[in-house]
Amino acid sequence: MRRGNTPNRGIRDRLFTGACAFMLAVFVAFILTLIIADVLYIDKEAVLKVIGSHDIRHALWMSIWTSVLTTFISLLFAVPLGYILSRYRFPAHAVIDAIIDLPIIFPPLVAGLTLLVFFSQTGLGKWIQEDLGLEFWFQPRGIVLCQFLVAASYAIRSVKTAFDDIDRRFENVALTLGCTQRQSFMRVSLPLAANGIIAGGILTWARAFGLFGPLLIFVGSFRGRTEVLSTTIFLEQSIGNLEAALAVALLMILVALAAIITIRMVGGRVQLKL
């Protein structure tokens, strides 16, 4: 452990640090053990079969583009919502704050059911689907809608916290330097909140990428159409093909790990220049 800037410590302090490090090691070991167990269980053939399967490749592509699009749309909402919730106090602020957190709290299945009821039973839902021709039910765009409903709250919460952490005096000084509020937001608040926005994006993407329950209810899992990796795992294991399910799971873990590491590395280096 690097100790460059730490003060001289007594035995109690060392014990405390040791206890924290032990907990860290236990958790990381727990996760790695489970992944290794999966790796040991499956054989090379199953992995090759999964990688070579056209349907699985389609599901992988579907998982990636829907989760990326969901993340983009979520951040598009999260930045202005997070900013207004952080910077202004208005009537029903606490109620609105709670409503935004609701999708984090309720079981994901409820999201699927709610969407199903809305589009099949309500006039507005039917109008959107039938008259407006914007079909979500059992459609790829329904995947994005499901993911957005469940994951956007994570982005909003994360971005709001990032704006909360920015001293308002930075924005105030920008106003006295001739900026409009929009300029102050774009030139000061947004770049300073960049790390929080990136963190919110990672959370949102991870939640969207791994989403399963509501998708099965609202868009189903049709091969080559609405199947994503998470629903593939469910379908494979439900027909007893556990090795294929685990191979897909490993594929998901690899993609997620690569994505998160890349975003963190790029996000740490890039400074938004607005």
Added chain:
Amino acid sequence: MICTQDLTFEIGEFRLDSVGIEMLRNEYFVLLGPPGSGKTIFLECLCGLRKAASGRILLDGADITHDEPRKRNIGYVPQDYALFPHLTVRRNIAFGLRAAGNSPKTVAFRVNETAEMLGISHLLERSVPGLSGGEKQRAALGRALVMAPQVLLLDEPVCALDEATRQNICSMLRRVQKDLKLTVMHVSHNLEEAFSVADRAAILNNGRIEQTGSLDELLRKCRNEFVARFMRCENIFTGTAAESLPDSDACTVRIGEINLAVPGRREGTVQLVIRPEDVLIEIADGNNGGRNRFEVCISQWRDFGSHVRVELEGSLDLVAHVSHAVFRKIMAAQTAKLAAILPRENLHVLE
């Protein structure tokens, strides 16, 4: 130049109460007051970051009370400088110019010019987190000055700096103010700071202006007890005006067992102040019965480097600041009997 008329602002329990201040063109004005007196809130009202509940702010006769901050042309340097941490010093200084859409050439010229004036050209490519307090102060000042504001507001600009840097920055502020013919309002709770820069000053207490004037007026003609105590006048006495003196425009005030001659004609209960440095001490020669002269002895003393603070006990307990030469003379006399003299012209009656 810039003035406020009955400016009122409320936030929670605190109220900025009908504040009226007038700053003259090219004046270095210091707003003094204890922490929590409303100095920062007043500055924020002036530059438009807080909306006054009532009253007016006039800049060169024009009412700017309801103008947006960006339209006021008032520069503002907040207490902790608030330099943008994601930008270099150069981009911090250039911030306002770039937001206004100036050409890169103009921006570069004005940033370099300002940095040179403040002696921070070598810091331009540095990032903010690595700067010292004094460097941050100069960079923040540059960021405000580059916009050529009509008025510059400085909120406790040197309070976080060490003594030597504080003096340097105060000298620099005064030099820049004179060179650029700026009108500056400098907020502080520190008297030494005010003495090193101010043309005039005002004292704010709990949202109200207690007194405005030159520092000499605030020192020697304080209006009330708060101002007297804030200006570190430790000798404040309450007495009763007894009789008018026939030979001059003066009267006697009885405080305990002694009578003091004070300027002006007074009636009833009065509060008298005399600054510690105006109290004279000499060896008692048996002629201690005269007005404003009475016997005392030293109870405590402390050397402050520039002067010695002496606490005196006698008919009237006093604090005196004396020079080292006087103090050495008193101590060399090896007598406990001393006389304190309170010159009539230095006694001031509070309103």
